Amino acid sequence: MSGDHHGHHPEPESPAALRARAIESLLVEKGLISTDAIDLIVRAYEQDIGPMNGARVVAKAWTDSAYKDRLLTDGTDAIAELGYGGNQGAEIVVLENTATVHNVVVCTLCSCYPWPVLGLPPSWYKSAPYRSRVVREPRSVLREFGLELGPEVEVRVWDSTAEVRYMVLPERPAGAESLSEPELAALVTRDAMIGVVKVQAPALAR
Numbered sequence: 034m035s036g037d038h039h040g041h042h043p044e045p046e047s048p049a050a051l052r053a054r055a056i057e058s059l060l061v062e063k064g065l066i067s068t069d070a071i072d073l074i075v076r077a078y079e080q081d082i083g084p085m086n087g088a089r090v091v092a093k094a095w096t097d098s099a100y101k102d103r104l105l106t107d108g109t110d111a112i113a114e115l116g117y118g119g120n121q122g123a124e125i126v127v128l129e130n131t132a133t134v135h136n137v138v139v140c141t142l143c144s145c146y147p148w149p150v151l152g153l154p155p156s157w158y159k160s161a162p163y164r165s166r167v168v169r170e171p172r173s174v175l176r177e178f179g180l181e182l183g184p185e186v187e188v189r190v191w192d193s194t195a196e197v198r199y200m201v202l203p204e205r206p207a208g209a210e211s212l213s214e215p216e217l218a219a220l221v222t223r224d225a226m227i228g229v230v231k232v233q234a235p236a237l238a239r
């Protein structure tokens with residue numbers, strides 16, 4: 034990968050980001066909004082609002098094999114079919130997890146992430162330990178997330194860039210045969226689409 038892939042990283046913050054930061058400090062300073070409230074909003078985009086787009090994509094792929102083929106062939110186009118996109122031209126590549134191949138996503142240099150389908154990255158995704166360790170010792174890192182993979186499973190680690198972002202298509206869990214597409218989407222978690230956990234069977238899901 035050329036250094037150019039992460040050309041966005043060393044650049045100064047965009048005027049919009051600087052403005053947002055200035056407004057945030059002003060609101061906090063004037064007592065109009067607390068940092069806790071801002072954290073709550075960010076957490077909603079990390080955990081609920083953003084990842085629901087990806088969960089709908091996964092549920093559709095699980096129930097429509099023609100859609101799944103399109104998704105694995107051209108992720109950006111298939112995701113746009115559901116109305117998600119507009120990510121500054123970045124391409125989204127979807128990786129299928131199977132009984133013998135487990136994909137996990139990282140951005141080793143910064144925090145590139147498929148925003149249109151997953152929203153904002155969680156803080157651990159941006160942390161230096163995750164970014165370095167998942168490449169060197171993916172099985173240990175996955176174990177810490179509670180995912181123990183057998184020796185028969187090949188682990189593939191994918192390094193995101195400004196141009197190519199990855200999303201994992203998790204395995205459809207057993208015991209979910211009778212569920213509707215929205216019910217399936219409700220089982221899919223953000224972490225499963227990053228590839229650090231599996232989607233749990235309905236009885237085990239929260």
Ligand code: FE
Nearest residue numbers: 140143144145
């Ligand atoms: Fe990055």
